[in-house]
Every structure is written in structure tokens, then in C-alpha cells.
Amino acid sequence: MWATGRILLGCTLQQRRRFSGKNDDRHLDGDGHLASKIAWGISMSTKTKYLRSTGEFFHIYNRGVDRNKIFFDDRNFRYFQQRVSASLDPSSLEINAYCLMPNHFHFIVRQLAHSAISGFMRSVCDGYAKAINKGLSRSGHLFEGKYKMKQIVNDTYLVHLSRYIHLNPVRAGLVRLPEEWQYSSCQVYFGMREEAVVSTQPVLEQFGSPRDYKKFVDEYVAEDRRRISNLLF
Numbered sequence: 001m002w003a004t005g006r007i008l009l010g011c012t013l014q015q016r017r018r019f020s021g022k023n024d025d026r027h028l029d030g031d032g033h034l035a036s037k038i039a040w041g042i043s044m045s046t047k048t049k050y051l052r053s054t055g056e057f058f059h060i061y062n063r064g065v066d067r068n069k070i071f072f073d074d075r076n077f078r079y080f081q082q083r084v085s086a087s088l089d090p091s092s093l094e095i096n097a098y099c100l101m102p103n104h105f106h107f108i109v110r111q112l113a114h115s116a117i118s119g120f121m122r123s124v125c126d127g128y129a130k131a132i133n134k135g136l137s138r139s140g141h142l143f144e145g146k147y148k149m150k151q152i153v154n155d156t157y158l159v160h161l162s163r164y165i166h167l168n169p170v171r172a173g174l175v176r177l178p179e180e181w182q183y184s185s186c187q188v189y190f191g192m193r194e195e196a197v198v199s200t201q202p203v204l205e206q207f208g209s210p211r212d213y214k215k216f217v218d219e220y221v222a223e224d225r226r227r228i229s230n231l232l233f
Helices: 012-016 046-051 074-087 116-135 155-166 210-218 222-231
Strands: 026-028 034-036 056-063 093-101 104-111 148-152
Touching: 046 116, 046 148, 056 116, 074 093, 074 116, 093 116, 093 155, 104 116, 104 155, 148 155, 148 222, 155 210, 155 222
Parallel strands: none
Antiparallel strands: 026 034, 056 104, 056 148, 093 104
16 A cells, blocks of 8 residues: 555565566577576577466557657547457456657556467557558558567566656656556556556555555656666566
8 A cells, every 4th residue: 555655565576476477587588588597498589488477467568669659649649549448358468557659668567378468468569569650651560560568576566667758758847747648557547548458457456546656756756767777667
């Protein structure tokens, strides 16, 4: 629960058994991907290891080629949201938070079935890129490359990353308050609207109420970014 500006984390992680934080021998494999020798008994890219896991939380990110826009008007944002809804299988993947920005996007997800993230991202991004290219009479890649992902290993990272993501539009100068941005899950967290694809429970259960979470977001200071630097791209 939320109390005096700090998160109280007793034995929550062990009770829910949601997270695993094994240390492993990491190195760059031949393709330049971070690889681990220990966790799966063989050398494989960390991304492959992640996609084989279940019950874990991840930060998913991608941006436009040369950091150019991927959303050109409100219709594009709304169409992407529609693709997210149409592509999501709640029995395989849980979306816990998201933010769409003009040239990039963030998701916090929990993978419930092997490779669910891969299938979901392929459905959302490939279909969206084809529609944008057709609509704008353009060709070539829309996204910089394949999506990037990092594992979220505990509740502290989870709640702080959700706040960081929801504050993206404020830091970019797009809005004054995070709840003014329509294309994120912030309004869902603040109790201003419902969105079926967003599961807020893993984050909000760390607080007394949506109002307490809003206070947590409002109390953000620049130094807090250091808490989650290892989860950023």
C-alpha cells in the first residue's frame, strides 16, 4: 500500500511468485544480442529467453526510423489503439500500462504464454506500418527495427516505470498534466475512463486507491529517473 510517499514491499513478490531475478553470465552473442549461458542451460539471446518465460513483466519499446514520427495525426493514434485491442489475447498477454508518443511507444506487459509478446507485437506493428504506408503513399520501414524489451524484476521497478511512462507527454511538452494525454493508460489509472485492454491491478494494488497513485505520479522529481535507468532504452 501507499504510505508517507514510500512503497511498502513485505513478502509480496514471494507470495505472488510473479518475478524471477536470477543473475546469469551475460555476454554479446554473434549477432550482437545480449546472451545468457546459465538461465536456460545454453547460450541464447536474452530476448529469446524472455519470450520463453511466462508470468514475467516486461517494458516494451520501439520508435520511428531516425526518430521520425510514427503517428502523424489523431486518427493514427486511435487506429494503433484499435489494433492493440484487436490483437490482444487476454489469456496470453496482459497490458498493464502504455503510452503512445509521436515518434515512439511504451508498453508494460505481463506475458502469460510463451512467445505471446512476439505474436502481439507482430500483429500490431506490421498491420499498422502497412496501413500508414498505404495511407501516406510511402514505402520502407516505419519503425527503427524490431521492438526492444527489458524485464521488470520487482514491484518497485514496476510502479516507478509506470509513472515514468505516464509522464512522457509532460516531459515532451505535449501537455501540462499526464491525464490530459489521451493516448496513454494514465486516465485509466486515475479513474477517469475505462479501457478493457488495460489491467491496472499489478500497479494499483501497491497503493490505497487511484488517488494515491495520482499523488505518486504528481510527486515525481527528475532524480527518480535513476531508479529505473536500467529499464530505459
